[in-house]
Amino acid sequence: MPILFTVSSLLATSIFGYFITHAFYNAFFHPLARFKGPRLWGMSRIPFINAMLGGTLPFRVKSLHDEYGSIVRVAPDELSFTDPKAWKDIYSHKSFIRPKIWGSRPPGVEAHNVISAGVADHARFRKAFQGAFSEKATRHYEETVQHYSETLISKLKEHTLKDGGETAVMDLVQWLNFTTFDIIGDSGWGSDFGCLRDTQYHPWIAVVLHFKAVLMAVSVMYYPWLEAFLMSITPASALADLQKTLATTHTKVKDRLAHEPERPDIMSHVLEHNQNFPDSSLSHGEIEANSMAVVVAGSETLTTASAGAVTYLLRDPKVFRTLVEENRTNFSSEDQISAASTATLPYLTAVLNETLRLCPPLPDGLRRQVPKGGAVICGHLIPEGMTVSVPCWATFRSSSNFASPDVFSPQRWLSEDSSQFESDNKAAFQPFSTGPHNCIGQPLAWMEMRVILSKLIWNFDINAPKGTTVADWTTQKIYWTWEKSPLEVELKSAR
Numbered sequence: 364m365p366i367l368f369t370v371s372s373l374l375a376t377s378i379f380g381y382f383i384t385h386a387f388y389n390a391f392f393h394p395l396a397r398f399k400g401p402r403l404w405g406m407s408r409i410p411f412i413n414a415m416l417g418g419t420l421p422f423r424v425k426s427l428h429d430e431y432g433s434i435v436r437v438a439p440d441e442l443s444f445t446d447p448k449a450w451k452d453i454y455s456h457k458s459f460i461r462p463k464i465w466g467s468r469p470p471g472v473e474a475h476n477v478i479s480a481g482v483a484d485h486a487r488f489r490k491a492f493q494g495a496f497s498e499k500a501t502r503h504y505e506e507t508v509q510h511y512s513e514t515l516i517s518k519l520k521e522h523t524l525k526d527g528g529e530t531a532v533m534d535l536v537q538w539l540n541f542t543t544f545d546i547i548g549d550s551g552w553g554s555d556f557g558c559l560r561d562t563q564y565h566p567w568i569a570v571v572l573h574f575k576a577v578l579m580a581v582s583v584m585y586y587p588w589l590e591a592f593l594m595s596i597t598p599a600s601a602l603a604d605l606q607k608t609l610a611t612t613h614t615k616v617k618d619r620l621a622h623e624p625e626r627p628d629i630m631s632h633v634l635e636h637n638q639n640f641p642d643s644s645l646s647h648g649e650i651e652a653n654s655m656a657v658v659v660a661g662s663e664t665l666t667t668a669s670a671g672a673v674t675y676l677l678r679d680p681k682v683f684r685t686l687v688e689e690n691r692t693n694f695s696s697e698d699q700i701s702a703a704s705t706a707t708l709p710y711l712t713a714v715l716n717e718t719l720r721l722c723p724p725l726p727d728g729l730r731r732q733v734p735k736g737g738a739v740i741c742g743h744l745i746p747e748g749m750t751v752s753v754p755c756w757a758t759f760r761s762s763s764n765f766a767s768p769d770v771f772s773p774q775r776w777l778s779e780d781s782s783q784f785e786s787d788n789k790a791a792f793q794p795f796s797t798g799p800h801n802c803i804g805q806p807l808a809w810m811e812m813r814v815i816l817s818k819l820i821w822n823f824d825i826n827a828p829k830g831t832t833v834a835d836w837t838t839q840k841i842y843w844t845w846e847k848s849p850l851e852v853e854l855k856s857a858r
C-alpha cells in the first residue's frame with residue numbers, strides 16, 4: 364500500500380511538474396512569447412478551449428483585440444490578426460493549410476475532403492469542383508433555387524391563411540434551414556432532404572448541425588494522450604448517429620451516381636471532370652467526402668445570412684422600409700424575381716453585405732498552419748508550425764477597420780452615400796475568405812441570399828410578434844458557427 368501511494372504521488376508530482384515547466388516555457392521562452400495577449404492564454408491552451416466550449420471564443424478574441432491590438436497571442440502556439448494585410452499574407456498562399464486538428468476526418472472515413480486535404484489533394488479537389496461553382500454553372504441551379512423558394516413561400520402562406528386568418532407567427536430559422544438544406548441536397552447530390560415537404564428536419568441534418576460535438580472532439584485532440592484514452596473507452600454505440608449519417612451520405616451519393624438528373628447538378632460537373640482528367644480523378648470515397656463537405660458548407664451558412672438579415676431589418680424599421688420599397692417598386696409580379704434581376708438591386712446587396720459584416724456565417728478564426736520555413740505576416744516573421752488566423756467577427760467589428768462598427772448601416776456599401784464611412788477599410792471585409800482555400804460556393808450563395816430574401820419581402824409583411832422585440836443577434840452562442848435561436852416573426856401576406 365505505501366509503495367502504491369509513493370508511486371502514484373510520484374506520478375502526480377511528475378505530471379504537475381511537467382505542466383508547470385511547460386507553462387513557464389510557453390510564457391517566457393516560446394517563439395511567440397514576444398506577442399501580446401493575456402498571460403494565461405499564452406501559457407496554456409486551456410483558456411482558449413474553455414471559451415470555445417462555452418460558445419464565446421470569437422467574442423473573447425474580439426475583446427482581446429480591443430485590449431491588445433491587431434495581433435494577439437490567443438494560445439501558446441496561435442496568433443490572431445485583425446489587420447487587413449493578414450488576409451493576403453496568410454490566405455493567398457496555398458501552402459497555408461488548415462491545422463490537422465481543425466481538418467480531421469470522422470472516425471472510419473479514409474478519404475479526404477477540401478477541408479482536411481493536404482496541398483496536392485486540395486488542389487485536385489478544387490479543380491474537380493471549380494466548374495460546378497462557376498457563374499455559368501450556377502445559372503443552371505437557379506431553377507432548383509426558385510423551386511424551393513416558391514415551396515417555402517407557399518408553405519408559409521398556408522400557415523398565414525390557416526383557419527381563415529391573415530397572420531401567423533413562425534420560426535424563420537427553422538423554415539430557412541428547411542429551404543437551404545433542400546436546395547443544396549437537390550443541387551449537390553440529386554435528392555433533397557424532404558424538409559419543406561414534411562415540415563421537419565431530416566435526422567442527417569440534426570447530426571451535422573451538432574457543431575458543439577465537433578468542437579469537443581477538436582478540444583480533446585489538443586491533448587493526444589487524452590484523445591487516445593477517450594477513444595479507447597468510447598463504446599461503438601456512442602458513434603451510432605454519426606455512422607448512420609455517413610451511411611445516409613453513402614446511399615445518397617450512390618443513388619445519384621446511378622441516375623442522370625434532368626438538369627446538370629454539382630455532381631454532373633465532378634463526373635465530367637473525372638472523365639476528362641482520369642489522372643486526377645476523384646475516387647468514390649473522395650466524391651462522397653467532398654459532397655458531404657459541400658452540403659454542410661452550403662446550407663446553414665445561408666440560414667445564418669438570411670436570418671441575420673431579417674433580425675437586423677426588424678430592429679431597424681427605416682432600413683427595412685427602404686429595402687421593401689426597392690423590392691416592391693422593382694417587381695410587379697413574383698416571377699420577375701430572379702438571380703439576374705435581384706443582382707441589380709443596390710440596396711439589397713448593401714443590406715446583405717452589411718449582414719455578412721455583422722453576422723458572418725463563419726465568425727471564428729479561419730485557422731491556418733504556417734508552412735515549412737516560416738512566413739512573414741503583417742511584418743512579423745512567424746515560425747513554421749504555428750497556427751494563425753483572421754477572425755471574421757473581430758475583424759469586421761473592429762473600430763480600426765470600420766466606423767461605428769456595431770451599427771447596421773447598409774449605406775456604408777453605397778458609394779453615393781458613404782461620406783460617414785470614408786475611413787472604412789473595406790479590404791478587411793472578406794466574409795468568403797480569399798485565396799486558394801476561399802469559399803468555392805460564392806455565386807450560389809449570392810443567388811440564394813438574394814432570391815430567398817426578395818421573395819420573402821415581396822410576399823409578406825414581416826414584423827416582430829406583437830408586444831415583442833427581436834433579440835439582439837449577438838446574444839447567441841458560437842460553436843464555430845452560430846447556434847441560432849428560433850427567430851419568431853409575424854408574417855402577413857402582402858398579396
Ligand code: HEM
Pocket residue numbers: 477478489547656657658660661662664665668719723724725729730794795796799800801802803804805807808
Ligand atoms: C453566405 C454564405 C457563405 C459564406 C459566408 C461562406 C464562407 C466561407 C468561408 C469564410 C470559407 C473559408 C473557410 C476557411 O477558411 O476555413 C468557406 C469555404 C467553403 N465554402 Fe463557403 N460560405 C458560404 C456559402 C457556401 C455555399 C453556398 C457553398 C457551396 C454550395 C460553400 C462551400 C464552401 C466550401 C466547399 C468551402 C471549402 C473551400 C476550400 O477549402 O477549398 N459555401 N466558405
